[in-house]
Amino acid sequence: MSFSDEEIRQLDAIIGHYPDRRAAAATAMRVVQARRRWLSDDALADLGEYLGVTVAELDGIATFGNMVFRKPVGRHIVLVCDSFACWSLGYAELRAAVEAELGVGMGQTTEDGRFTLLPIVCLGACDRGPAMMVDDHLHGPVAPDQVAEILGGYS
Amino acid sequence: MSSRPGLPGSSAEDRPFTRAMRADGRPATLDDYVAAGGYEGLRRAVAELKPPEVTSLVTESGLRGRGGAGYSTGRKWSTMPLGPDAPRPKYIVCNADEMEPGSFKDRFLMERNPHLLLEGMLLAGFATEADEGYVFLRAQYDASYAALQGAIGEARERGYLGEDILGSGFSFDIELHTSIGRYICGEASAMLNALESQRPNPRARPPHMTGAGLFSRPTVVNNVESYMAVPAIVRHGVDWWKGLSITDEGGTKIFGVAGRVANPGCFELPMGVPMRELIEVHAGGMLPGYALRAVSPGGASTSLVGAHEIDVPLGFATMGEVHSRLGTGTLVILDDQTCPVGMTLNMMQFFAQESCGWCTPCREGLQWMAALLEDIEYGRGRPGDLEVLAEGTWFMESDKCFCDLAPGATQPLESALRLFPEEFARHIADGGCPYRRHSSDAPAAEAPAAEAPVLEGTT
Ligand SMILES: Cc1cc2nc3c(=O)[nH]c(=O)nc-3n(C[C@H](O)[C@H](O)[C@H](O)COP(=O)(O)O)c2cc1C
Ligand code: SF4
Numbered sequence: 001m002s003f004s005d006e007e008i009r010q011l012d013a014i015i016g017h018y019p020d021r022r023a024a025a026a027t028a029m030r031v032v033q034a035r036r037r038w039l040s041d042d043a044l045a046d047l048g049e050y051l052g053v054t055v056a057e058l059d060g061i062a063t064f065g066n067m068v069f070r071k072p073v074g075r076h077i078v079l080v081c082d083s084f085a086c087w088s089l090g091y092a093e094l095r096a097a098v099e100a101e102l103g104v105g106m107g108q109t110t111e112d113g114r115f116t117l118l119p120i121v122c123l124g125a126c127d128r129g130p131a132m133m134v135d136d137h138l139h140g141p142v143a144p145d146q147v148a149e150i151l152g153g154y155s
Numbered sequence: 156m157s158s159r160p161g162l163p164g165s166s167a168e169d170r171p172f173t174r175a176m177r178a179d180g181r182p183a184t185l186d187d188y189v190a191a192g193g194y195e196g197l198r199r200a201v202a203e204l205k206p207p208e209v210t211s212l213v214t215e216s217g218l219r220g221r222g223g224a225g226y227s228t229g230r231k232w233s234t235m236p237l238g239p240d241a242p243r244p245k246y247i248v249c250n251a252d253e254m255e256p257g258s259f260k261d262r263f264l265m266e267r268n269p270h271l272l273l274e275g276m277l278l279a280g281f282a283t284e285a286d287e288g289y290v291f292l293r294a295q296y297d298a299s300y301a302a303l304q305g306a307i308g309e310a311r312e313r314g315y316l317g318e319d320i321l322g323s324g325f326s327f328d329i330e331l332h333t334s335i336g337r338y339i340c341g342e343a344s345a346m347l348n349a350l351e352s353q354r355p356n357p358r359a360r361p362p363h364m365t366g367a368g369l370f371s372r373p374t375v376v377n378n379v380e381s382y383m384a385v386p387a388i389v390r391h392g393v394d395w396w397k398g399l400s401i402t403d404e405g406g407t408k409i410f411g412v413a414g415r416v417a418n419p420g421c422f423e424l425p426m427g428v429p430m431r432e433l434i435e436v437h438a439g440g441m442l443p444g445y446a447l448r449a450v451s452p453g454g455a456s457t458s459l460v461g462a463h464e465i466d467v468p469l470g471f472a473t474m475g476e477v478h479s480r481l482g483t484g485t486l487v488i489l490d491d492q493t494c495p496v497g498m499t500l501n502m503m504q505f506f507a508q509e510s511c512g513w514c515t516p517c518r519e520g521l522q523w524m525a526a527l528l529e530d531i532e533y534g535r536g537r538p539g540d541l542e543v544l545a546e547g548t549w550f551m552e553s554d555k556c557f558c559d560l561a562p563g564a565t566q567p568l569e570s571a572l573r574l575f576p577e578e579f580a581r582h583i584a585d586g587g588c589p590y591r592r593h594s595s596d597a598p599a600a601e602a603p604a605a606e607a608p609v610l611e612g613t614t
Contacts, residue, residue, distance in 0.1 A: 017330045018352075019370055025352035026335050053352075060354045064511075065335025067294040079295065083256035084455060084501040085413045085487045121338060121505055122256035122455075123295055126413035126487055127420045136297035 001046045007035060011050065021051045026061055029068055038069040066120075074109045074116040076154045078102070079133040081140075083122030086129035089141065094130040097144035101151055115151070167191070169399055171387035172380070172409055173423045176267040182302035185309040188270040194315055196386035197274050200281050201323035204389070206237060209282035213385055215393045217405040222250050222341075222378030223454060223482045224559075225471045228385075234365040235283040235373050244286035246374040247279045247327075248350065249382055251292045251299065252334060252341035255454040256505055258483040260409040261379040263421040265299035268383070269306035273316065273329060275382030278389055279375055280327040288329040289369070291346050294336040303331055338509035342558050343376040345511070356513045357558040380409060402427030402470040410469060412438035414488030415445040421485070427468040433486065434465065446491040449574060453482020455502045456563025458570035459489065478570065494590035495578050499571040500528040506564035516550050517561035523547065524568065531579065534587030541579055545572060 003011070010031050011024075018024040028047055033039055039047075039062060041055075048055045062068040080095050095106075102110050102117055109116040123138065125131040131140030132150075139150055167174045175183040175191035188194070200209050214229025235245065249272065253261040265272060276288045292300055307329055310316040318326045332350055334340050340349045344358035347369045368374025384406060388396045397405045404426045410433050411421045417439030424433065430450065434440065441447055449459045452469070458479040460467065467477045474481045489498055507521035524547045530536050548565035556562060572579060582588060 017332075023351050023370070026349065027332065027352075029335070030333060061335060061352060064354055065294075065337055067334075067336035082501070083505070084451070084498050085257050087501045088414065088487075088489065088493045088498060120295065121254055121509065122258065124253045124259045124262040124293070126257055126259045126485065127411060129413060133295055138295075138298070 001049060002042060003032075003046060003050070007032065010035075015051075022053050025051055025053050025058060026065075029058065029062060033069060037075070038072050044070075066118075072109070074113050076115050076135050077133075078115050078117045078151070079120035079123070080106075080117070081121075081123040081125065081129065081131045081133075082119050083126065083129075085122065085126035086131055089129040090144075091130050093144045094132065094142055094147070097147040098132065098151075101147050114154070168391075170407060170423045172264060172268065172271070172383055172407060175271065180267070182266060182305060183268050183270060185270060185306070185313060185315075188268070192390065193270055193386070194274055196389035197277050197281070197315065198321060200278055200389055201321055201325055206282050206284055207233075209278060209389060212388055212393055213282070216384075216388045216396045217403075218381065218384050218388065218396075219404070219471055220378055221380035221384070221408065221483070223255070223456070223480075225481065228377060228381050231365065231377070232279065232283055232375060234363065235285070235375060236366075237284055241284065242372055245283060245372055246369040247276050247283070247285045247288040248343075248346065248369060248374055248376045249276055249288065249290040249379060250341060250343060250346060250376055251290050251296065251379050252338075252346065253296070253379075254293055254336075254338040254341050254509075255456060255483065256502065257413070257451050257485060257487040258454045259411050259413065259485050260421055260483060262296055262299055263411075264379055264383060264409060265296070266302050269299075269302040270310065271383045271386060272303065272379060273306055273310055274386040275384070276329060277316070277320070277327055278385045279377065279382060281325055283373075283375055285373075285375070286327065288327065289350055290329065290331050291334060291340070291350060292331060293334050293340075296333075300331060300333065307331070337511070338505075339511040339558075339560060342560065345558070346376065347374065356511050359557075400426035400470075402468055402473060404470050404472065408469075408484055410437075411485030412488065413486065415442045415490045416440060416488060417442060427470045427473070429468050430460070430465045430486070433469065434488070441488075441490065447488055448491045448493075449489040449495065451487040451489070451567065452479055453484050453486075455505060456559075456566055457482035458566045459495075459574055460570075461574045478573075479566075492590065494532075494588055495571050495575045496528065496532050496582050497588060497590065499568055500525065500532050502567045503528050503564065506560065510560060511558075514557040514561075516555050517557075517564075520547055520550055521561060521564055524564075528568075531582045532588050534582075536583035538583065540583065541572065541576075544568060 014027045015024045044058050048058050106119050123131050125140050128140030175188045210232045218228045219225040339345045340355045342357050345355040349355035364374045399406050406426050407423050408426050409421050413419050422437045447462050449461050460477050460479050464477040471481050503525040507525040510517045510521050512518045548569045551561040551565045553562040
């Protein structure tokens with residue numbers, strides 16, 4: 001098993017929040033992903049062994065959720081809200097500005113591994129639309145000419 | 156009514172949801188919260204009331220679920236088994252998924268007033284003799300998570316949470332759970348599967364969740380705002396709560412306005428406030444150069460309300476008069492320069508993408524409807540398409556689908572066809588969209604909107 005002592009410590013801590021090891025699987029995936037950024041086949045196999053869950057069950061959850069990454073992603077995740085509220089407030093312009101700044105399209109990672117750009121359903125920030133998130137920071141409303149400065153803050 | 160919440164001269168006490176919030180926008184601390192009368196409801200309950208009496212207060216208050224469906228909160232609680240023979244542990248689950256497009260009140264509430272949620276869940280736990288609470292948060296609500304985590308730490312330290320709360324013998328604790336992300340996880344039974352780390356398809360009912368819910372134990376699931384309403388009801392009583400509203404539904408509510416208005420945001424106002432007042436007074440009215448064409452009143456699964464109907468009072472009963480629902484009570488405004496067909500397409504693409512795939516009308520039908528709308532928007536529409544769309548809404552009524560996602564998905568479409576028939580017809584007749592701002596997710600290279608100048612008021 002490839003988990004570090006720190007990962008084992010964190011996994012054991014969250015397992016204690018659920019009645020059994022199996023029920024901790026979704027949160028356990030998030031814990032491992034938070035440290036490794038994405039879940040490789042090996043990581044999933046190790047997690048299955050540690051929790052007593054089959055890899056197929058884990059992948060059934062992983063592929064259902066849009067925030068579990070089964071492929072490598074960049075150091076920062078950029079989410080551009082595509083809800084109808086942001087759409088009506090300038091989503092198309094914001095998305096175009098982000099894509100131009102990063103030089104990649106939706107679902108892609110910049111060559112330097114800095115950013116992965118993903119679509120996201122409503123961020124619950126309609127009153128601040130058009131909105132985007134970079135990692136755990138919400139930005140909004142974002143004018144297209146503010147994109148370069150915002151993204152420049154993430155190395 | 157000079158003391159109406161939201162108007163000058165009203166007292167802070169009449170704003171139970173926002174009263175403890177700090178002016179600097181940071182989460183209210185335990186001290187802020189207690190200074191604003193916080194945890195008095197819990198103190199009263201554990202000292203003076205029996206569990207079923209708390210449930211009775213909530214039932215008599217008329218409180219209805221604020222996650223969209225509007226079911227009586229007290230009646231739901233009253234179906235939880237009580238007494239020494241009830242299965243244990245029993246659970247209180249808070250639905251903080253808020254992924255429905257156009258819903259933006261729970262984030263505001265949790266980021267600014269986290270202790271109010273804890274107290275509401277504690278009272279639900281006391282009323283139903285539950286043992287354990289979970290807050291199910293959507294993946295992107297990091298700020299809400301941090302605010303709640305801080306509040307839980309403070310509450311445990313000061314004896315409001317954990318063993319033997321305030322020396323009363325009542326024990327209850329709350330854990331935070333972050334979703335792996337998918338709209339269907341907000342459907343209450345799918346949420347329980349997600350919490351158990353099962354694949355989050357909805358569950359068949361019966362059994363009802365209060366009989367066999369999380370880990371097959373009795374479980375109450377309510378929305379963030381529903382729990383947050385309870386502390387003031389327990390503290391000040393049913394008559395006070397009923398006196399807050401304009402209509403007879405009781406209380407205040409967090410309403411929101413987004414779109415091209417002067418002052419978008421969330422506002423605590425009495426239940427029954429007219430939609431027009433919310434938009435024109437509290438949200439400052441439309442920005443210069445824009446006119447209101449329609450309103451999505453409470454999330455993408457509520458029917459659009461036309462400009463001629465906005466004098467409707469915002470309440471559960473009254474919204475039916477304009478063929479819609481209160482939903483989450485957060486308004487998104489469709490202005491006269493935004494394409495109603497394009498907006499409907501955006502919503503339908505969302506629902507098609509988020510279908511969990513369990514039942515056929517939803518899994519297959521929503522894709523078809525989205526594809527048809529896309530054809531109409533991009534100039535490939537044909538005569539007869541509108542009839543097919545209208546028929547499709549029939550196929551997705553609730554008696555034909557396993558959960559409410561698909562029936563909800565048809566509501567904006569059905570209402571757009573009813574309110575804007577000439578817009579749809581014009582798209583078909585003229586071979587595409589006449590508006591500049593219309594393409595929801597065409598690739599950037601092809602998107603005409605990407606080159607269009609930014610409209611007045613976007614920055
Ligand atoms: C597809 C779908 C998504 C939902 N999402 C949410 C949500 O994010 N938050 C919420 O409170 N209720 C949501 N609901 C409603 C819940 O199923 C349930 O009615 C609600 O959590 C009950 O709480 P309440 O009675 O306090 O409103 C959703 C329902 C469906 C069908
Ligand atoms: S209606 Fe849609 S979301 Fe609901 S169970 Fe059926 S396929 Fe899943």
